[in-house]
Amino acid sequence: QKEVEQDPGPLSVPEGAIVSLNCTYSNSAFQYFMWYRQYSRKGPELLMYTYSSGNKEDGRFTAQVDKSSKYISLFIRDSQPSDSATYLCAMSEGGSYIPTFGRGTSLIVHP
């Protein structure tokens, strides 16, 4: 069992839909959680960063962490075709600056 599990998709949704992207993990020591967006043949771009449990909102994006369930989510409201990309989750233990990455979920938003 990998430390971080992420469904590779693809997840296909119509424009305007609410998208939910998820990762599960097994290491209870993870405390720092990040979401990256990666367009094809480009480097990942940091979208959201959260510490411990709770929600964090930035524009159309909301990151949610449920440490009791070892489950993190990224919600995208009013999805746009420009949101079509691969979304990577990453997480780190406290004091470790080497994150563990999920394999990424491919999202397709069609007009």
Next chain:
Amino acid sequence: DGGITQSPKYLFRKEGQNVTLSCEQNLNHDAMYWYRQDPGQGLRLIYYSQIVNDFQKGDIAEGYSVSREKKESFPLTVTSAQKNPTAFYLCASRVKGSSYEQYFGPGTRLTVT
């Protein structure tokens, strides 16, 4: 305009040749990282460096080498000992201190034939 640059974007080499990938950052970040990305496998850590003149092996360091002579630069050499070098290589950096977020460069696609 701060950021991380990687060059070249595409690189082609013959099997048996060493090749060096460039990574430069002007973010004043102390830590730098090299990852390899293969389809369906996510990011795998090759080497990382927390400070100048110091670096550590990651999960898949065999067949690779690095140097960190300057804070801004962290070149990666893919040697002929690397059995399957064709991949997308990503360089990242992290700000000093307790921040955990890494920032990535645009990547170099290496094809070895």
